[in-house]
Amino acid sequence: xxxxxxxxxxxxxxxxxxxxxxxxxxxxxxxxxxxxxxxxxxxxxxxxxxxxxxxxxxxxxxxxxxxxxxxxxxxxxxxxxxxxxxxxxxxxxxxxxxxxxxxxxxxxxxxxx
Amino acid sequence: xxxxxxxxxxxxxxxxxxxxxxxxxxxxxxxxxxxxxxxxxxxxxxxxxxxxxxxxxxxxxxxxxxxxxxxxxxxxxxxxxxxxxxxxxxxxxxxxxxxxxxxxxxxxxxxx
Numbered sequence: 001x002x003x004x005x006x007x008x009x010x011x012x013x014x015x016x017x018x019x020x021x022x023x024x025x026x027x028x029x030x031x032x033x034x035x036x037x038x039x040x041x042x043x044x045x046x047x048x049x050x051x052x053x054x055x056x057x058x059x060x061x062x063x064x065x066x067x068x069x070x071x072x073x074x075x076x077x078x079x080x081x082x083x084x085x086x087x088x089x090x091x092x093x094x095x096x097x098x099x100x101x102x103x104x105x106x107x108x109x110x111x112x113x
Numbered sequence: 114x115x116x117x118x119x120x121x122x123x124x125x126x127x128x129x130x131x132x133x134x135x136x137x138x139x140x141x142x143x144x145x146x147x148x149x150x151x152x153x154x155x156x157x158x159x160x161x162x163x164x165x166x167x168x169x170x171x172x173x174x175x176x177x178x179x180x181x182x183x184x185x186x187x188x189x190x191x192x193x194x195x196x197x198x199x200x201x202x203x204x205x206x207x208x209x210x211x212x213x214x215x216x217x218x219x220x221x222x223x224x225x
Contacts, residue, residue: 031211042202042217048212104158106155
């Protein structure tokens with residue numbers, strides 16, 4: 001399967017714990033995007049990365065959230081000290097080039113108890 | 114600041130008829146527009162796109178129309194099929210930013 005792979009599909013955390021969401025882009029894609037979908041809302045842009053570089057993080061909360069896309073390995077979205085409001089579906093997408101159509105993974109559903 | 118808006122949260126259509134989904138945008142720098150389809154518990158899948166140099170793009174039962182002066186685009190599905198029932202997202206990007214901005218989505222229900 002050469003699609004965008006996200007894991008885990010479901011993640012349950014208690015308030016104050018850390019959440020790590022992983023994304024492996026499609027083969028040959030060096031551009032990775034993270035989006036968040038809150039219940040009954042659309043997809044909100046969070047961050048755009050290109051191998052080892054953060055290109056645009058304008059949609060990411062200033063505190064507790066961070067993202068990386070190392071030279072080797074998957075992209076990681078990290079949420080520290082999770083709160084109930086972080087509960088959402090987090091989607092990763094990749095593209096071969098910027099401003100092209102994005103291919104999405106199946107998402108990680110984060111539930112904060 | 115909602116740069117891409119889908120003002121109809123839901124649409125119900127009879128099988129075989131035409132479905133028309135609408136989308137408005139405010140940023141005149143957008144030059145590439147896409148429609149995605151999403152089923153529950155799955156990621157969005159690409160449906161069709163259009164560049165700002167065109168006003169129409171067709172792919173099988175799906176046609177996207179772009180009216181740049183009105184900053185409006187629409188997706189036509191004809192004939193509609195029950196399997197088309199899903200949430201449809203409109204998205205736009207500007208070539209100088211490299212990211213897609215999505216609308217809120219429209220839930221389409223096609224009744225048999």
